[in-house]
Amino acid sequence: xxxxxxxxxxFGGQGILFSGKFLAYKGLMEDYQVSWLxxxxxxxxxxxxxxxVIISESPVGSPIITTPDVLIAMNTPSLQKYVDTxxxxxxxxxxxxxxxxxxxxxxxxxxxxxxxxxxKDAGITTLANMIIVGHLLENHPELSFDxxxxxxxxxVPPKKAALKELxxxxxxxxxxxxx
Amino acid sequence: xxxxxxxxxxxxxxxxxxxxxxxxxxxxxITPQTEIAAYMAKKMPKIGGxxxxxxxxxxxxxMVYGASAAGMRVMTSSSSPGISLKTEGLSYxxxxxxxxxxxxxxxxxxxxxxxxxxxxxxxxxxxGGGHGDYRMIVLAPASVQEMASLTIKGFDLAxxxxxxSMILADGTIGQMMEPIVFEDEEPKTYEKPWALxxxxxxxxxxxxxxxxxxxxxxxxxxxxxxxxxxxxxxxEPMWEEYMxxxxxxxxxxxxxxxxxxxxxxxxxxxEGIKVGxxxxxxxxxxxxxxxxxxxxxxxxxVSVELxxxxxxxxxxxxxxxxxxxxxxxxxxxxxxSPDQVLESIHKAEKGEF
Amino acid sequence: MATVFEKxxxxxxxxxxxxxxxxxxxxxxxxxxxxxxxxxxxxxIGVAPVGCAVMAYDYFACDMIEAPHGRAxxxxxxxxxxxxxNVVFTYQGDGDLxxxxxxxxxxxxxxxxxxTVIFVNNAIYGMTGGQMAPTSxxxxxxxxxxxxxxxxxxxxxxxxxxxxxxxxxxxYIARVAVNNVKxxxxxxxxxxxxxxxxxxxxxFSLVEVVSACPTNWGMTPEAxxxxxxxxxxxxxPIGVYKDRSAKEEE
Numbered sequence: 001x002x003x004x005x006x007x008x009x010x011f012g013g014q015g016i017l018f019s020g021k022f023l024a025y026k027g028l029m030e031d032y033q034v035s036w037l038x039x040x041x042x043x044x045x046x047x048x049x050x051x052x053v054i055i056s057e058s059p060v061g062s063p064i065i066t067t068p069d070v071l072i073a074m075n076t077p078s079l080q081k082y083v084d085t086x087x088x089x090x091x092x093x094x095x096x097x098x099x100x101x102x103x104x105x106x107x108x109x110x111x112x113x114x115x116x117x118x119x120k121d122a123g124i125t126t127l128a129n130m131i132i133v134g135h136l137l138e139n140h141p142e143l144s145f146d147x148x149x150x151x152x153x154x155x156v157p158p159k160k161a162a163l164k165e166l167x168x169x170x171x172x173x174x175x176x177x178x179x
Numbered sequence: 180x181x182x183x184x185x186x187x188x189x190x191x192x193x194x195x196x197x198x199x200x201x202x203x204x205x206x207x208x209i210t211p212q213t214e215i216a217a218y219m220a221k222k223m224p225k226i227g228g229x230x231x232x233x234x235x236x237x238x239x240x241x242m243v244y245g246a247s248a249a250g251m252r253v254m255t256s257s258s259s260p261g262i263s264l265k266t267e268g269l270s271y272x273x274x275x276x277x278x279x280x281x282x283x284x285x286x287x288x289x290x291x292x293x294x295x296x297x298x299x300x301x302x303x304x305x306x307g308g309g310h311g312d313y314r315m316i317v318l319a320p321a322s323v324q325e326m327a328s329l330t331i332k333g334f335d336l337a338x339x340x341x342x343x344s345m346i347l348a349d350g351t352i353g354q355m356m357e358p359i360v361f362e363d364e365e366p367k368t369y370e371k372p373w374a375l376x377x378x379x380x381x382x383x384x385x386x387x388x389x390x391x392x393x394x395x396x397x398x399x400x401x402x403x404x405x406x407x408x409x410x411x412x413x414x415e416p417m418w419e420e421y422m423x424x425x426x427x428x429x430x431x432x433x434x435x436x437x438x439x440x441x442x443x444x445x446x447x448x449x450e451g452i453k454v455g456x457x458x459x460x461x462x463x464x465x466x467x468x469x470x471x472x473x474x475x476x477x478x479x480x481v482s483v484e485l486x487x488x489x490x491x492x493x494x495x496x497x498x499x500x501x502x503x504x505x506x507x508x509x510x511x512x513x514x515x516s517p518d519q520v521l522e523s524i525h526k527a528e529k530g531e532f
Numbered sequence: 533m534a535t536v537f538e539k540x541x542x543x544x545x546x547x548x549x550x551x552x553x554x555x556x557x558x559x560x561x562x563x564x565x566x567x568x569x570x571x572x573x574x575x576x577i578g579v580a581p582v583g584c585a586v587m588a589y590d591y592f593a594c595d596m597i598e599a600p601h602g603r604a605x606x607x608x609x610x611x612x613x614x615x616x617x618n619v620v621f622t623y624q625g626d627g628d629l630x631x632x633x634x635x636x637x638x639x640x641x642x643x644x645x646x647x648t649v650i651f652v653n654n655a656i657y658g659m660t661g662g663q664m665a666p667t668s669x670x671x672x673x674x675x676x677x678x679x680x681x682x683x684x685x686x687x688x689x690x691x692x693x694x695x696x697x698x699x700x701x702x703x704y705i706a707r708v709a710v711n712n713v714k715x716x717x718x719x720x721x722x723x724x725x726x727x728x729x730x731x732x733x734x735x736f737s738l739v740e741v742v743s744a745c746p747t748n749w750g751m752t753p754e755a756x757x758x759x760x761x762x763x764x765x766x767x768x769p770i771g772v773y774k775d776r777s778a779k780e781e782e
Contacts, residue, residue, distance in 0.1 A: 021185075021356070028185055028358055036185070036356035040211055040294070061442040062435075063355050066516045203614055229613045233606065234639035241603035241636070245610025248597050249577070249618075253610070271600050375595040375611060377575035377618045384544070386589045387597040 002142070003056035005065045008129075009082055010074025010095075012049040015129040018155070019072070020051035022133055025151045026143050027055035035063035048077070055143070072132055076101060091139065093132050111135060111179050118173060127170035134174025145175055183358040188326040189256075191359055192282055192346065193218035195327035196254050199334040200366035201280070202228035203253040205242035207235055207261060210294045211350040212284035215256040236261040240268030240281070247277040248387040250374030252334055252366075256282035258350075259300050260291060262308070269343055270309030274389025276373075276404065278337035280330065281315075282346040284353040287512035295512025296350035298434060299486035304347045305463045305493070312401050314408045315343040316415065317462040319433040323357035329460070331366075338369040340411055347462060349485065351435040351514065411464055418466035419458040422448060426455030428527050429473045431494050432483035433459045435514065440483045443520030454524050462490070467497040474498035479527045483507045483520055503532045540564035542573045546590045553746040553753025555710045556584060559652055560591055562716070563623065566724045567594065570731065576619045577611055579604040581633075583625035584658040602633020605640035608647045619730055621648040627657045630666040630692050637692070642701040644735035648726045651692065654743040655764060662748030666690045669767055674748070689767065693740045697773035703735035705774040709742040711760040715770070722772075734777055742768050 006023060010016050017038050024036040037052040052065040071086050072093045073079035079092070079099055086092055088107040097117035103110040113135055115128035137145045152167045186194070193215045196204070204219040216232065223230035233239035239255045246253040257265060262283045272279050285300050287293035302308075304317045316336050318329040326348060333344030378384050391397035419437075422444060423429065432440040437458040447454045457473060459466050470493075473480070479502050482491040488506045495504050507523035509515045526532070539545075542564035550556045567573050576594035580586055582601035589596035599607040604622035612620040629637050629651050640647065656674055657663040663676040667689045671680040681689075693707045704726060708719035719741055726737035742764050744756040751759060772778075 024356060025185055028183060034185070034358060037351065038354055040350070040354050060357070060438075061445070062439040062517060063351065063357075064435075064439065064514055064516075066518070203610070205610065231609070231613060234635050237603065238606040238609075238636050238639065241600060241606035242610035242613070244599070244603075245579070245597065245607035245612075246614045247610075248607075249611045249614040251614045253614075267600055268603070275597075375577045375597060375618075376615065377577060378573070378593070378595055380574040384593055385595045388589055390586060390598055 003054065003058070004070060004140070005068045006053040006055070006070040006072070007050065007065050007068035007082060008053065008072040008074070009048070009050040009078035012047045014049070014074045015126060016049040016074065017051050019129040019133045020053045021155055022130070022151055023053045023055070023143075025154060026137070026148070027053075029147055029151060030143060032056060033058060033060050035060040037063045050078070070136065072136070073099060074129065075099065079103070093136060095128060095132060111139075113174065113177055113179065115174070118177070119170065122169070122173065124166045124170055127166060130167050130170035131174040131177070134171035135177055135179075136174070137171070138175045181360050181362055183360055185356045186323055186359045187214055187354060187356050188320070188323045188348065189214035189284065189353040190218050191323045191326040192256070192330050193222070194361065195330035196280065196334070197222060197226065197228070198361060198364070198366065199252065199331045200368070201252040201254050201334065202226070203246045203251050204228070204230050204255070205233050205239040205246070205253070206255050207233050207239050207257065209258045209261045211286060211353050212256050212258045212282065214353070215282060236264035237267065240265040243279050243281075244268055244272050244275070244277065247272065247279050248275070248375050250371045250376060252280075252338070254280040254282065256284065258284050258286045259288050259297070262300060262303065266303070266309035269315065270311050270313060271389050272343055273309070273313035273315070274311060275387050276341045277387060278341050279343045280333050280337055280346070281343055282348065285347065285349045287510065293512040294350065296435060296514060297485050297510065297512055298349055298436060299489065299510060300347065301462065301484070301486060301489035304345050305465070312405070314411070314463055315345045316340070316411060316464070317345050317347050319347050319460060319462050320352055321434050321437050321458060323352070323355065324359050325460075326352060327359060327361065335367050336415060338367070340407055342407070347434070349435050415461060416464045416466045416468065417460035418469050419460060420469065421456040421458065423455035423457065423473065425453055427478045428452065428454040428481060428524055429477040429479070430454060430456045430481045430483060430520070430524065431459070431470070431490065432456065433462060433490065436483045436485055439515055439517055440520050442517035443524060446517060446521050447524045452524060452528055465493050465497060470494060470497040471499070474501040477502060479532070480504040481507055481520070481523045481527050483515060483523070485514060486510050505532050540568045542567035542576070542593050543591055544593045548591060549587060550584065551747040553744070553756065554584075555743045556652065558710050558716060559650065559719075559741050559743065560588070562720045562723050563621070563650060564592065566720065566727055569724065570727055572619045572727065572731070575617065576621065577615070579608045579611070579620070579622040581622070581624040581628040582659075583628045585623050585625060585652065586659065588623050602628050602631070603636055604628065604633065605636040605645065605647065605649065609640055609643075609645050612645065612647050616646070619648070619727065621650060621727070623650045624652070625658065626651070626653045626655065626665045626667040630690050638696070638699070641696050641736045641738065642699050644701040644703060646730055646733060646735050648730050649736070649738040650723065651738055651740045652743045653692070653740055653768065654745040655689070656745050656748045658745050658748055667692070669763060691768065693738070693773045696738060701736060702738065702774055703776050704729050704737035706772045707740040707742065707768060707770050709760060709765060709770055711742070711744065711757040729777075740768075742770070
């Protein structure tokens, strides 16, 4: 049975929870069992935020991730906090425009994506998270890049319809980024 | 089959309540259950229901008392400190034999405690909380799907037995999202001839009351009520057994703790340790039968809890202390890791208690 | 032979348990007469308090519920929100309404909850045997203010009607008394208006009835009624403190 545990961590306001929701929905649409667990509390903006997403072929046991297969780090404290928890052979996605340290472990695969800078250059400042998610999908054929537009459609409320295209744009930028 | 959708545990409770025919919600904001109120505030006005934010938890449980006395399916939800405030009303509701659904999405205590997940209101829910001889049906969901199914079940049991059903969840199950399926089912309805509807001058007046100044009358009433509770204990215990067939160690855990424990059971099985899990779904009535049967065949128990050891007392009670029971716990909003549970299983296997 | 006087239909045959000279009997009767006159016995639902009137559920012939101490307006809110077509009233004393239940009182008034509240103010806790109430007068001797209510120590009595009248929410707030025939007649008019307001959907209507407690005041019934006149009414003046509809009509 295959289970992928994804930990996404960064500042509040970086869309941490949203990108987690996107991945959980993507998993759901690919007929996997999924769970999504946010950190919750008063630090909704500016504080730390993290989100646990599990995508599995079998029913999800504990939704709490202690040893992620995949870490998405959107700021330096998050990378430092979680780098050693990633399983051997796991993946770490680093927003290299915000984090200037490197992953020193040799038993994991590290991807450096200057997502925040790319987003800023493309005029989609708030969507760095989705650039990284796009890159992650490209590396995870079991989740498949196909159908991402349907997930975006489900997640972006009609009031913010303009954001749909931008999310898809960000996902594609991540997909096409060469590490 | 109906569509699988992703939903937060708290929202699943609210949606399930509406599907169960609940059209009246009274509550007061408190983390980590506020999504329930928010969902109700949005939905109720659109379906001819009532959402009312009360001035306090005390007022909200009394609104529930009034609405239930009026014959309606009604609910409130809160988290630990708020439930403490509601216990006065819970005692009156019990003493008046009216149904109610009350949700406790637990957080750490005592006092103001914290806002992270906890199971430290086990005693309060299962052993009383309010004053007087009374019981509540206590349902402990371990998934978002169960947040919904046990809410519907809770309304039915409350109406059937004219008593409170409490959903004893925790911050994790409340905040997490999982796929959930809602089946299209008509809500069950129950006759409520005792309800306050106005006499229309056609029948003697109905009185909803918990005051009995004559001790023999109060005693009689309490004995009658415990006959009812006996029926609940006979008919309604629910639990899940996982890998118990050949188990030599029995892990007992409910809610979020049971999911962590399940991971540990799988890991231990991979090491060749014969371990299984009993997950109480009803905490009252407690699945005595399951624990008692396990006590005759396993070598030991491990009670996994997010508190200082509360359910463990019932595990000891219903296993009649035939086998040792170890406690594996975290508290204050911390959650044990599967590794911690595995370590407890290792110790139990070695006979270290 | 013509009937000139009878028990209101809205009262049961249960004999009152109230002390001799206690005006609760009068006030119950006024509420029942009003229910009869408005023909609402069959759709009324009453909420009894904790206090001397706790057993009001045995006396009123309509459907009744007994609320936890102070929570009657919350219980009434729950009922009324479920059954807006019914007429819902609470009957509460001063400890219940103005002390332990003040939050419920203020907030149901602020919401203009469409209920009728009968508030019996006799400046003392009767049921528990004569302790200081939130409405006990300065200097008043009670079991828990044996040297007289010292306002520097335990604060001032609360003028509930005046206070609630400052809120935007409520429809009608009036204070009446039942210490003489004229006042009793006026009290009934106010109570009737408080029920009529609800039937017309106008909202929260509270009638504060200044009452007496001969037993716990340690007075004869007659002396107690005189004390109402000499001591209670100067501090708690009779009057209409809020009447939104009347004001709008002006």
